[in-house]
Amino acid sequence: MSLKRQRLMKPPLLLIPISLIQSNQSINHLLPKTRNPNFSASKSPMSSVSSQQQFRYTQTPSKVLHLRNLPWECTEEELIELGKPFGTVVNTKCNVGANKNQAFIEFEDLNQAIQMISFYASSSEPAQVRGKTVYLQYSNRQEIVNNKTAADVVGNVLLVTVEGEDARMVSIDVLHLVFSAFGFVHKITTFEKTAGYQALVQFSDAETATSARTSLDGRSIPSYLLPEEVSQCSLKITYSAHTDLTVKFQSHRSRDYTNPYLPVAPSAIDSTGQVIVGVDGRKMEPESNVLLASIENMQYAVTLDVLHTVFVAFGAVQKIAMFDKNGGVQALIQYPDVQTAVVAKGALEGHCIYEGGFCKLHITYSRHTDLSIKVNNDRSRDYTMPDAAVAMAPQPSHNPYPGNSQQYHAAGASHYQQQQHQQPQGGWGQQSGGQGHDPYMAAPSMHQGPGGHMPPHHYGGGPSGPMH
DNA sequence: AGCACA
Numbered sequence: 425m426s427l428k429r430q431r432l433m434k435p436p437l438l439l440i441p442i443s444l445i446q447s448n449q450s451i452n453h454l455l456p457k458t459r460n461p462n463f464s465a466s467k468s469p470m471s472s473v474s475s476q477q478q479f480r481y482t483q484t485p486s487k488v489l490h491l492r493n494l495p496w497e498c499t500e501e502e503l504i505e506l507g508k509p510f511g512t513v514v515n516t517k518c519n520v521g522a523n524k525n526q527a528f529i530e531f532e533d534l535n536q537a538i539q540m541i542s543f544y545a546s547s548s549e550p551a552q553v554r555g556k557t558v559y560l561q562y563s564n565r566q567e568i569v570n571n572k573t574a575a576d577v578v579g580n581v582l583l584v585t586v587e588g589e590d591a592r593m594v595s596i597d598v599l600h601l602v603f604s605a606f607g608f609v610h611k612i613t614t615f616e617k618t619a620g621y622q623a624l625v626q627f628s629d630a631e632t633a634t635s636a637r638t639s640l641d642g643r644s645i646p647s648y649l650l651p652e653e654v655s656q657c658s659l660k661i662t663y664s665a666h667t668d669l670t671v672k673f674q675s676h677r678s679r680d681y682t683n684p685y686l687p688v689a690p691s692a693i694d695s696t697g698q699v700i701v702g703v704d705g706r707k708m709e710p711e712s713n714v715l716l717a718s719i720e721n722m723q724y725a726v727t728l729d730v731l732h733t734v735f736v737a738f739g740a741v742q743k744i745a746m747f748d749k750n751g752g753v754q755a756l757i758q759y760p761d762v763q764t765a766v767v768a769k770g771a772l773e774g775h776c777i778y779e780g781g782f783c784k785l786h787i788t789y790s791r792h793t794d795l796s797i798k799v800n801n802d803r804s805r806d807y808t809m810p811d812a813a814v815a816m817a818p819q820p821s822h823n824p825y826p827g828n829s830q831q832y833h834a835a836g837a838s839h840y841q842q843q844q845h846q847q848p849q850g851g852w853g854q855q856s857g858g859q860g861h862d863p864y865m866a867a868p869s870m871h872q873g874p875g876g877h878m879p880p881h882h883y884g885g886g887p888s889g890p891m892h
Numbered sequence: 893a894g895c896a897c898a
């Protein structure tokens with residue numbers, strides 16, 4: 425009776441799905457008539473159920489269906505699967521509500537939504553996702569609004585927000601290093617928005633981007649990748665709507681690792697050729713002619729001479745000081761100029777001195793500009809001192825680069841050129857452009873160029889590796 | 893288990 429009134433009250437009678445009537449009938453079948461002959465919906469203690477049914481009947485059909493009691497973080501794919509038998513799902517919105525267990529699906533056509541409601545209203549099998557019963561009803565809205573933001577659309581470019589007090593201290597190089605663990609990073613741009621310090625990181629494909637996003641979203645950048653005194657920085661990662669970033673110059677704001685010959689931004693170079701511009705025009709992680717190298721996974725002894733051999737490949741090494749810190753070995757390596765240090769850092773950062781992931785270098789710029797070497801010994805050396813060569817005389821037998829140990833020359837640039845041809849020795853040298861085809865090495869004038877085209881496969885240990 | 897603000 426009340427049902428009849430409901431129906432009469434609805435002018436667009438034809439829009440009320442027949443199934444609702446069927447639903448009512450099937451509910452009638454289920455009513456405990458035999459046990460409770462006096463049962464009636466209006467008088468029953470189950471009036472709440474009754475009002476629920478009432479609620480359902482008052483729902484105006486919509487091609488949008490509201491689903492609830494979904495399993496946690498139900499995916500769009502699962503929703504589409506659920507709706508597919510009844511029509512074309514043109515839009516979804518999942519993870520709705522505080523518990524993220526509600527969702528909306530929008531059909532192409534109203535009748536398809538009616539079909540789905542009708543079917544499950546009369547079906548003995550409830551709608552299910554992952555074996556969990558899902559409750560369906562017409563949404564009280566006629567379309568899903570703004571379901572997908574760019575952040576939800578899978579793509580090959582990630583929008584990375586660096587969060588933390590010192591977020592701006594995270595250099596583009598560190599970002600490159602972190603994301604390279606998942607695949608070749610084509611381009612990175614950084615910028616400042618209200619959301620804070622952000623970066624767009626472009627991968628070859630959406631799959632790679634997704635693996636990076638999955639592994640890194642919400643994680644913190646390892647502290648050893650950050651300059652000293654920089655507090656925790658975490659990454660929030662979504663997808664970007666971009667598919668191909670435009671990078672005009674290599675700079676501290678943007679890099680194109682697919683094009684190492686791209687000119688360095690004029691604004692990023694001062695009269696001495698030093699890169700001075702940081703993110704947002706500020707000088708971040710100030711470059712220095714002195715590098716701080718920490719050595720991870722030091723399975724083999726890394727001696728002063730080994731370090732000298734490694735770092736002299738990029739230019740004259742003036743001084744080296746080794747010391748123990750945090751249970752590991754660190755070293756300060758002093759070059760005559762910042763450019764050389766930049767080149768060395770870009771080429772060596774994250775790479776291993778020995779094959780097999782042994783003695784991996786993590787390099788930052790030191791605050792020092794001139795080391796004070798009090799004594800030449802096995803931990804510290806001033807190669808600019810006249811007697812340095814004498815002090816260097818005893819060579820450790822395990823020095824893997826015995827032929828290189830006398831390579832120090834006072835000259836700067838000419839020495840740099842010269843070293844390019846002597847450099848390809850040992851494990852890391854094979855990767856760092858030893859064949860001479862490495863455009864980075866071939867073009868020393870690109871002093872701020874990307875460290876990016878060095879294969880990152882010695883870094884990090886893959887997607888599950890570098891982050892903690 | 894009951895309607896979304898990204």
